[in-house]
Amino acid sequence: MNLVSIRIITADIKRLVHFFEKATGVTAKWSTDDFAELITSSFTLAIGSTRTLAFFGEGVAQPAANKSIIIEFLVENVDDDYRRIKVLTTDVVQKPTTMPWGNRSLLFRDPDGNLINFFTPVSAEAIKKFF
Template identity: 70%
Template sequence: MDFVSIRIITDQIRPLVEFYETITGLTSKWFTEDFAELATTSCTLAIGSTRTLALFGADVAQPASNRSAIIEFRVDNVDAEYRRLANAVDDFVQVPTTMPWGNRSLLLRDPDGNLVNLFTPVTTEAIKKFDRKGRFFDGERRQ
C-alpha cells in the first residue's frame, strides 16, 4: 500500500490553493474549477471545493473544521522559510523551534485554520530518518 495524497475540502478553494502555492513554491494543477493538486516528490496535496462532496453522494466532510491533523512539509531550512513567509502568512502558531525528536519546526495555520508544519531535521538521528531518494517504513528503506 502506498500513501499518495491528502485532500482538504474547502469553501474557499482559490485562496487555499494560493496559500499552499506560496508556502511550497509549487504550482498547482487544476483539473476543474473545484479541484486542484500540488504534487511533491513524496505525496500530493489535493484541494477540493465543497461542491465535490456531491460526487460522494453525501455530506461526508465539513470545511474548516479540522482539529486533529497537521499537514507537514519537510523543507531544507525552516528558519529561511520563516523569513520568506513572514509577510505572506497571517497566522503563525509557533516560530521555528527545535523539537525533542530532532526536527526544527515552524507551525502555522492555513486560511481554513488547518495546522501546517514546516520542518527541517536537525539532529543526526532525525536526519537519518529522512532520505530524499527512498521511503522508510519502520526504519527500513522500501522500494
C-alpha cells in the same frame, strides 16, 4: 500500501490553492475549477471545493473544521521558509523551534485554519531518518 495524497475541502478553493502555492513554491495543477493538486516527488496535496462533496454524499466533510490533523512538509531550511510564511499568514502557531526528537519545526495555519508543519531535521538521528 502507500499514502499518496491528502485532500483538503474548502469553501474558497482559489484562495487556499494560492496560499499553498506561495507557501510551498509548488504550482498547482488544476483538473477542474473545483479540484487542484500540488504534486511533489513524494506526495500530493489535493484541494477540492465543497462542490466536490456532492460525489460522496451529504455531510461527508466540512470545510475549515479540522482540529486534529497536522499536514507536514519536509523542507530544506525551515528558518528560510519562516521568512516567507510570516508574510503569508498572521496565524503562526510556533516560530521555528528545535523539537526534542531532532526536527526544527514551524507551525502555522492556512486560511481555512488547517495546521501546517514545515520541518527540517537537525539532529544526527533525525537527519538519518529522512536522508
